[in-house]
Amino acid sequence: MISLFVCIPQNIKLFMTWGDIDKTAKILSLTDISTTLVTFKMIHLWDAKKKLKPLIFHIRQDWTNSKPENERKLMTHFARKCRNVSLLYVFLSQSTFVFYTAQQIFVAIMEGKTNLTNVTRETYVVSYFPYDLNKSPNFQLSWLMQCISIAFGNIAFATIDSFFAILVLHICGQLRVLRQRVLKCVEEPSGEFRKWKLQNKVSLIVRRHDYLNNCIDIVEDTFNMIFLVQLSGFIVTFCVQGYILILPLVALISEDWRNSKTEKERIIMLNMxxxxxxxxxxxxxxxxxTVIFHTAGEMYFTITDRFNEYANQTRRTYIISHFPYDTKNSPNFELTWFSQFLATILATITYAGVHGFFAVLVMHLCAQFAILRYRLIDAIHKIVTKTEKKEFRDEYAAIIRRHQLLNRCVEIIEDAFNMLFLAEILTCSIQFCLQGYQLSIMTGNHEEPLPIVLLIVMVTFLMYMLVLFYIYCYVAEELRYQSTEIVFAAYSCEWYELPSKEANNLLLLMQRAKTPSTLTAGKFCNLSLQLFNKILKTSAGYLSVLLTMTNKEDI
Known part of the structure; x- marks a missing residue:
């Protein structure tokens, strides 16, 4: 039912709208990925039911067998955790379903009221059906069947996750019980030691431990592919949701470039x-x-290692990694090397693209703040030169609305990027320290020849990290500066020539604009050039500690 009314129609609609990124993101962000995941989960668990039946039987047997009071308390404790996790899954899934259903009902009612002649009649989820949905009862039946399918899908999604939590937490409880048995295996209740019982108890504990390890293997074999697919689906969903969050800002930028502007305003936007x-x-x-230098170094190492007749071939991969197979044999080595090379290229493009996109967004807002400052000065100049008061009031109201819109755009960027910058600061601090440590070790070792290629790669990578870190600190500093310049523009203009009522109105704008628009790293600290200096000083301090410890070990 889920496949017939949701998965297949949505995937057909996704294929039909593939060229339109906005419609594609809308389909992917709602239910397409979730329903596909739950369909895969149900099929996979149905295929693994023979492996899970013995495990479920043993869980029931663990509860029916007689046990000491302390062991039953432990099992009850973990069972309560299972119940809480299950209730949380059910609450979140059903809350999402209820809110989404209420939203769709409200949208359908409002569309019917506002457009009585041409109602488009959107289905419960965006889908394609080979019949006319605008006719009754086609629309009502399709909407109802999709609603029921999503409800069943929500229940199945929460049930499968709860089932996994029950299995794992029950095994955790049994391991805790086994731990207590190990602690008490050599003592009787009276405290006397019995050698003749020790062997039997240890044998039972070992067999029980083997059984629990087998249960873990069953859970692993059953759920590992589910978690791989679910992790991939969640990554795509998070990316699409982030795109939808930024989408209004992108639309605003496009609208700003399309609207007519004065020559000075266009020059400001072009400069930014x-x-x-x-x-x-x-x-x-x-x-x-960085990728080119690293690739050249790895290719040089691979070629020299291939033609080295006096030593064993190490066949080092593109990036030092561990794989569950022998990477020295062909074609394992070649395929692994090339796959890591492609993954590195894609990762660096994505990394640079995110930072470039952030710079485009923030610099556009800086341009809009600068234009707003210019419009304020120009509006005051017009009223001083005897322009009508009504035009100034209209222009001033438009400036206030524009300023509020720009502040909301800053909040969107802050919500979208603050956690990213927090992770960036932490990783940059560690990488600056480690890269400096590696460089000092390489240049300080006079017994071996200096690895020129590796040195170039490390210096390039260090410059890359420094420049990127400086870029978003500089961009955030520029946004802070441009947002506060409105206050100085209002103060330095000819406000003393204004009537008292208009001059008092400027105080409201100045009061709001004196609070700078800042971007933070996880709400912990403001991004600025001062923060850039602090991070460099902190990394240098960590580096000096590492070098001091290394020198002490050498002594």
């Missing part, structure tokens, strides 16, 4: 756009330069 383009090119150049 050129700065954003330079930042994007720097990000791409440094990221790809």
């Amino acid at each position: 756009a050129r700065t954003a383009r330079k930042i994007s090119l720097i990000c791409v150049f440094l990221s790809q330069g």
Whole structure:
């Protein structure tokens, strides 16, 4: 039922709208990925039911067998955890279903009231059906069947996750019980030691431990593919949801460029756009330069290792990693090396693209704040030169609304990027420290020849990280500066020539604009050039500690 009314129609609609990224993101962000995941989960668990039946039987047997009071308390404790997890899954899934259903009902009612002649009649989820949905009862039946399918899918999704939690937490409880048995295996209740019982108790504990390990293997074999597919689906969903979150801001940028503007306003936007383009090119150049130097170094190492007749071939992979197979044999080595190479290229493109996109968004907002400052000065100049008061009031109201819109855009960027920057700061601090440590070790070892290629790669990578970290600190500093310049523009203009009522109105704008628009790293600290200096100082301090410890070990 889920496949017939939701999965297949949605995937057909997804294929039909593949060229339109907005419609594609809308389909992927709602139920397409979730329903596909739950369908895969049900099929996979149905295929693994023979393996799970003995495990379920033993769980029931664990509860029916007589046990000491302390062991039963442990099992009850973990059973309560299972119940809480299950209730949480059910509450979240059904709350999502209820809110989404209420939203769709409200949208359907409002569309019917506002457009009585041409009602489009959107289905419960965006789908394609080979019949006319605008006719009754086609629309009502399709809407109802999709609603029921989503409800069943929600129940199945929460049930499968709860079932996994029950299995794992029951095994955790049995391991805790086994731990207590190990602690008491050599003592009788009276405290006397009995050697003749020790062997039997240890034998029972070992067999029980083997049985629990077999249960873990069953759970692993059953759920590992489910978690791989679910993790991939969640990653795609998070990316699409992030795109939808940023989408209004992108639409605003497009609208700003389409609207008519004065020559000075267009010059301001072009200057900021050129700065954003330079930042994007720097990000791409440094990221790809790092990949090129690293690839050249690894190819040089592989070639020299291949023709080295006096030593064993190490066949080092593109990135030092562990794989559950022998990477020294062909074609394992070649395929692994090439796959890591492609993954690194995609990762660096994504990394540079995210930073370039952030720079484009923030620099556009900086341009809009600068234009707003120019419009304020121009509006005050007009009223001073005897322009009508009504035009100034209209322009001033438009400036206030525009300022509020820009502040909301800053909040969108803050909500979308703050956790990313928190992780970035932590990783950059560690990488600066480790890269500096590696460079000092390489240059300080006079017994071996200096690895020029590796040195170039490390210096390029260090410059790449430094420049990227500096870029988003600089961009955030520029946003902070441009947002507060409105206050100085209002103060430095000819406000003393204004009537008292208009001059008092400026105080409201100045009061709001004196609070700078800042971007934070996880709400912990503001991104600024001062933060850049602090991170460098902190990394240098960690580096000095590492070098001091290394020197003490050498002594």
